[in-house]
Amino acid sequence: MPTSPPAVGSFHRLDRTGLQSVIDVLWRTGHRVVGPQVSDGAIVIRDLRGVAELPSGWLDEQDGGMYRLRHDPAAGTFDHVVGPHSLKNFLFPARETIASFVQASGLWSQSPPPAAAVPLAVLGVRGCDLAALAVQDRVFLGSGWVDEAYKSRRERLFLVAVNCRRAAATCFCHSMGSGPAAGPGFDLALTELDADFTCEVGSDRGAAVLAGAMAMGAIIPGCSMEEVEKTRGVSRALAAGMHARRPVHGEPRPRSLDTHGIRDLLMTNLEHPRWEEVATRCLSCTNCTLVCPTCFCSSVQEVADLSGDHVDRERQWASCFSLDHARIHGHSVRSATAARYRQWLTHKFAGWIDQFDTSGCTGCGRCITWCPVGIDVTEEIAAIRTTADGGSPSGTSPTGGTAS
Amino acid sequence: MSGHLSGPASRESPWRSHAARIRGITPETPGVRTYELELEDVLARDQYRFVAGQFNMLYLPGIGEAAISVSSDPAGRKTLAHTVRAVGNVTDALARLGVGDQVFVRGPFGTPWPVAEVAGRDVIIVAGGLGLASQRAAILCLAAGRACRSVTVLHGARQPEGLLYAREYDGWRAAGIDVRTIVNDPGGAWSGPIGLVTDLLAPAIRDPSATTILCCGPDPMMVGVAEAATTGGVAADDVFLSLERNMACAVAHCGLCQFGPLFICRDGPVLPYRRMAALLRIPQV
Numbered sequence: 001m002p003t004s005p006p007a008v009g010s011f012h013r014l015d016r017t018g019l020q021s022v023i024d025v026l027w028r029t030g031h032r033v034v035g036p037q038v039s040d041g042a043i044v045i046r047d048l049r050g051v052a053e054l055p056s057g058w059l060d061e062q063d064g065g066m067y068r069l070r071h072d073p074a075a076g077t078f079d080h081v082v083g084p085h086s087l088k089n090f091l092f093p094a095r096e097t098i099a100s101f102v103q104a105s106g107l108w109s110q111s112p113p114p115a116a117a118v119p120l121a122v123l124g125v126r127g128c129d130l131a132a133l134a135v136q137d138r139v140f141l142g143s144g145w146v147d148e149a150y151k152s153r154r155e156r157l158f159l160v161a162v163n164c165r166r167a168a169a170t171c172f173c174h175s176m177g178s179g180p181a182a183g184p185g186f187d188l189a190l191t192e193l194d195a196d197f198t199c200e201v202g203s204d205r206g207a208a209v210l211a212g213a214m215a216m217g218a219i220i221p222g223c224s225m226e227e228v229e230k231t232r233g234v235s236r237a238l239a240a241g242m243h244a245r246r247p248v249h250g251e252p253r254p255r256s257l258d259t260h261g262i263r264d265l266l267m268t269n270l271e272h273p274r275w276e277e278v279a280t281r282c283l284s285c286t287n288c289t290l291v292c293p294t295c296f297c298s299s300v301q302e303v304a305d306l307s308g309d310h311v312d313r314e315r316q317w318a319s320c321f322s323l324d325h326a327r328i329h330g331h332s333v334r335s336a337t338a339a340r341y342r343q344w345l346t347h348k349f350a351g352w353i354d355q356f357d358t359s360g361c362t363g364c365g366r367c368i369t370w371c372p373v374g375i376d377v378t379e380e381i382a383a384i385r386t387t388a389d390g391g392s393p394s395g396t397s398p399t400g401g402t403a404s
Numbered sequence: 405m406s407g408h409l410s411g412p413a414s415r416e417s418p419w420r421s422h423a424a425r426i427r428g429i430t431p432e433t434p435g436v437r438t439y440e441l442e443l444e445d446v447l448a449r450d451q452y453r454f455v456a457g458q459f460n461m462l463y464l465p466g467i468g469e470a471a472i473s474v475s476s477d478p479a480g481r482k483t484l485a486h487t488v489r490a491v492g493n494v495t496d497a498l499a500r501l502g503v504g505d506q507v508f509v510r511g512p513f514g515t516p517w518p519v520a521e522v523a524g525r526d527v528i529i530v531a532g533g534l535g536l537a538s539q540r541a542a543i544l545c546l547a548a549g550r551a552c553r554s555v556t557v558l559h560g561a562r563q564p565e566g567l568l569y570a571r572e573y574d575g576w577r578a579a580g581i582d583v584r585t586i587v588n589d590p591g592g593a594w595s596g597p598i599g600l601v602t603d604l605l606a607p608a609i610r611d612p613s614a615t616t617i618l619c620c621g622p623d624p625m626m627v628g629v630a631e632a633a634t635t636g637g638v639a640a641d642d643v644f645l646s647l648e649r650n651m652a653c654a655v656a657h658c659g660l661c662q663f664g665p666l667f668i669c670r671d672g673p674v675l676p677y678r679r680m681a682a683l684l685r686i687p688q689v
Contacts, residue, residue, distance in 0.1 A: 099419040101465040101508075108465045108506055110421055144670065145418050145655035267664075270686050297659035300652045304466045311465045313419070318652075318660065325660055328650050329491055339688035347662065354665035355656075 005211035006201050011223035011231060012210065015196045016051045016077075021213035022160065022188070022199075023048065026121040029209070031158055034090065035123030036080065041069060043083040045090075048123060055080055062168040062365065063252035064374025076192040078124055078162040081171055082364050086293035087133050090120055091153050092140070094290075098149065098300065099313040113148060121158035125186065127179030127235075128171075128364040130161060132293035134185060138356040139296045158205060161186035163235050167242050169252030170365030172378060174242040175259060178362040181235035191231045198223055198231040255365060257378045258385060259349075262359075265385055266350040270342065274383050279338035281373050286319035288367035288375075289344065294360045297325065320344050345377060418655040421463050421508035422448045427483050429503055433566050435490050436534060437499065438475065440483040441507055452512075454478055456519050456541035457646060457674045460511030461654050462486060462498065470494040471651045471669070473538035474512060478545060484509070487537035487568070513654040515674045517542040517618050518644060523551040525614050530629050531559045532601055532621020536568040538646045538673070539620055547579035552616075556582040556608050560601025560621075563587055564594045584608070602628045605636070612637030618674075620646040627684050630677040640678035647672050647680070664689055 006012060014022070026033045027049075035048035038055045048054070056077045061068045067083075100111040137154065140147040161182035164171075173179030182189050187206030190197045199219075201207045213219055223231070245254035289295040299318040304311045318325055320343045326333035334340045352360035361377070368376045428440035441462075443449040454460075454474050463469045470492065476485035490499040501507070519542050527546060529539050536559055546555045557576065561567045564587050573583045584604050586597045597603070602625070609615055615638050619629045626645045633643045649661035649668040656670040664683040666672060683689045 099421070103465065107423075108508070109423065110508070113417060113419075140657060143656050145657065147657055148417050270689065296657065298652065299658065299660065300469070302466050302468055308466060315652075315658075318658070320659070320662075326650055328648060333649070334688045336688055343662070343689075346664075351662070351665035355667070 005204075005207040006214070006221065008201050008203060008207060010201050011228045012199045012201070012214075013196060013220040013223055013227065014199055014213075015218060017218035018199075018213060019190070019197060020051045021216040021218055022209060023050065023123070024216070025209050025212035026158060029119075029212070031119045031121040033121045033123065035160075036078070036083065038069065042067060043069070043080050045083070045085040045122065045124075051077070054078075054124075059166070060168060061252070062170040062369040064170070064368050064376050065371055066252075066374070067369050076165065078164075078190070078192055079166050081164060081166065081168045082126060082128065082366060084291050084366065084370055086291070086364070086366070087122060087125065087129050088136065088293045088295075090122065091133070091136060091150060091157070092296065094317045096149060096315050097303075097312040098315045101311045101313075103309040103311075117149070117153040117156050119156035119158065120153065121160065123160040123162075125159050125161045125182065126164055126364075127161075127182040128173045128176075128362040129293060130159070130182055130185040131173075131176070131178030131362040132364065133159075135294045135352075135356065135358055135360060135362065136296065138358060139294075143356065158209070159186045159188075159202075161189040161202070163189060163191040163231075164238055165192060165234055167238060167254075168365060168369075169254050170368045171242070172255040172257050172363035172365060174239055174363070175255075175257040175378075176359060176361055176363035178364075180238045180242065191234050193227070193230055193234075198227055200231070255363075255368065255376070255378045257361075257363070257381060259359070262381065263350040263353045265388060266346045266381070269384050269388050270346065272384050272388070274380065274387070275338040275342045278341050278375060278380055279336065281375055282321075282337050282341050283372060284321045284337050284340060285372060286321045287370045287372060289319040289321060290317065291366040291370045292348075293362065293364060293366070294348075295319070299324065320347070345380060348377075349381065418510070418653065418657070421461075421510045422452075424484075424507050424509045426501060426503050426505050426507060432487060433534075433561075433568055435499075436487060436568070437490075438485050438487045439498065439501075439507070440476075440485055441509060442483045443509060449481070452484070454484075454512035454541075455516035456545050457517035457538060458512035458514045459538075459654075459673065460484065460486065460509050461513070461651075462488075462494070463508035463510065464494060464497050465508070467497045468494045469510075469652070470498075471513075471648075471654065473541075473646075473673075475537050475540040476544070477548070478541055479548065485540075487534070487540070489534050510654065513669055515672055517646075517674055518616065519545045519549075522546070522616050525552050525616050526554045526609075526611055527552045527556070528605070528608050528615060528617045529555070529557045530601055530605060530617060530619040530621070531557070531568075532625040533561050533566055534568060535620030535622075535625075535646070539618055540569060542618060543576060543581065547576060547581055553614070554582065555580070556584070558584050558586070558601050558604040558608060560586045560588070560604070560625075563589050564591060564596075582608075600628070601625065602632050605629060605632050609633065609636045609638060613639070615642060617643045618646075619643065623647070623684065630681070630684075634677070640681055641676050643677040644674050645677055645680065646674045
């Protein structure tokens with residue numbers, strides 16, 4: 001039994017009982033622990049008490065507009081990839097009170113902001129999830145103004161990452177430089193090897209939690225060089241496999257994206273006919289923006305109680321696919337679906353680079369999977385790239401040429 | 405042009421509003437009133453500083469918020485003027501309030517008119533309708549200072565009664581400002597020019613390389629002004645436009661005001677035409 005916490009960067013070995021100890025220590029140290037679980041035919045992130053709730057033996061098959069769970073006795077605990085939920089659901093919740101006002105004797109006053117957030121531990125975070133978190137940090141912490149509620153949750157966030165062993169056809173983290181290896185940014189990172197896990201320590205907080213779990217047994221301190229090498233080989237092998245993927249007839253097309261010069265490609269093709277073409281398929285349903293782990297648009301609603309003396313200003317996720325998003329003086333600046341799709345895609349892959357010095361896309365593939373008609377960003381961008389030269393529109397604009 | 409100009413004390417939450425009282429209401433054009441707001445908290449009032457072109461988020465609990473330019477002289481400390489047209493739920497509710505009623509204020513936000521960077525230059529202020537509200541603070545600054553070579557205000561409205569701040573023109577002229585107005589749907593009593601404000605622009609540009617243009621109005625009007633100005637030899641960097649977009653947060657977090665890569669709340673509302681020229685030409689960006 002070690003007397004000092006394990007070092008940052010060190011590797012250790014644990015089985016499912018050891019993983020349970022980690023979960024127990026997190027709950028005991030005041031964290032709300034959430035992790036992946038099967039619910040209503042999908043793997044979602046919700047409160048997690050024990051390893052038995054984890055989706056062992058479940059695989060997710062994903063394609064444009066398609067998500068299916070399949071049980072496979074040979075599959076490990078974390079061989080599924082990402083579902084509709086992401087860290088965004090917890091760090092930037094879909095509804096949140098951002099200010100409250102009370103009225104007394106005819107005068108209003110603003111209530112003090114809420115107390116600090118409850119510490120949250122998330123189990124099963126992937127490389128693309130960590131990359132998305134880093135993107136959201138830039139939006140809410142790094143753009144000049146700090147969102148205090150986000151900051152409070154972020155500072156109390158404990159991340160148990162998982163290195164993917166498998167990619168869905170919709171995954172293209174290898175193209176976006178965000179995976180498949182998890183990190184940096186985790187506190188602990190698990191890699192499944194056979195029936196057990198190796199656990200890499202990523203932070204002092206991770207070390208303290210792992211030390212607590214070690215005290216409960218079922219964790220073997222340290223790993224052999226061979227085990228460390230085997231652990232690192234998991235991400236290397238998957239990355240190589242993703243780069244080597246080729247379409248196979250009858251199977252979902254493996255996604256990848258050529259990001260070379262993507263900002264200029266998109267910003268010089270704002271009137272490409274492809275925007276009109278995709279608009280004939282796009283339902284403007286907002287699903288892609290809801291499942292996207294980096295989409296950050298929001299609006300504020302006034303929520304009053306029955307007395308009318310207490311008003312919460314509730315921030316809610318907004319979507320650039322809704323007509324309300326760009327509404328001024330009663331009409332939408334982007335009344336055409338083509339203009340709204342163009343806004344989403346060009347913001348994610350081009351404008352984001354100007355705004356935050358990073359792409360807004362992590363290649364998680366959620367927008368492809370959860371699009372009800374299977375619109376695929378990698379396909380749309382490739383179509384624009386293919387026809388960008390000499391394929392420029394002659395007198396056609398995505399909106400019929402009528403401004404505001 | 406400076407980058408991000410932070411308004412309220414930077415360590416304060418962007419969602420913190422300050423209670424204010426309406427100290428005066430001045431009817432302007434039909435449906436438009438100017439509200440003089442005084443922050444209730446003495447410390448907040450003393451610390452509040454804005455520059456011409458910035459805006460506040462005016463909030464009515466249970467109703468909502470609206471982004472409104474500050475129209476008073478930035479050198480004034482007591483009250484903040486906001487000229488508002490009743491066109492939505494917040495501004496309609498504001499129109500039902502009276503002197504002494506409470507309004508909450510967050511701000512100021514956004515980039516300023518370049519009033520500090522026009523020494524020795526001819527400044528032409530081009531305003532369409534209520535757009536003049538965002539420029540009044542700049543006019544008052546320029547009238548008070550003597551740094552620029554000349555100031556011309558070109559103001560267009562649909563009808564004569566839509567000309568904003570008409571009672572102040574004599575005072576502006578007395579301060580050496582050339583004020584010209586134009587309408588495109590005159591009534592019987594109108595003896596001035598008839599047409600669009602753009603018609604007044606070309607003759608007003610005397611020395612293009614030493615001219616700075618500050619323009620605010622509907623997007624198509626601003627595009628017309630910017631194109632006429634640059635055609636007339638004014639550099640696209642010397643033509644400044646103030647854009648209006650949907651806003652909820654005013655601090656580049658909510659994303660609603662995006663115009664291409666720009667957050668109009670933070671990178672604007674005042675921007676040089678050069679940064680937007682390509683985007684303004686494309687419908688529905």
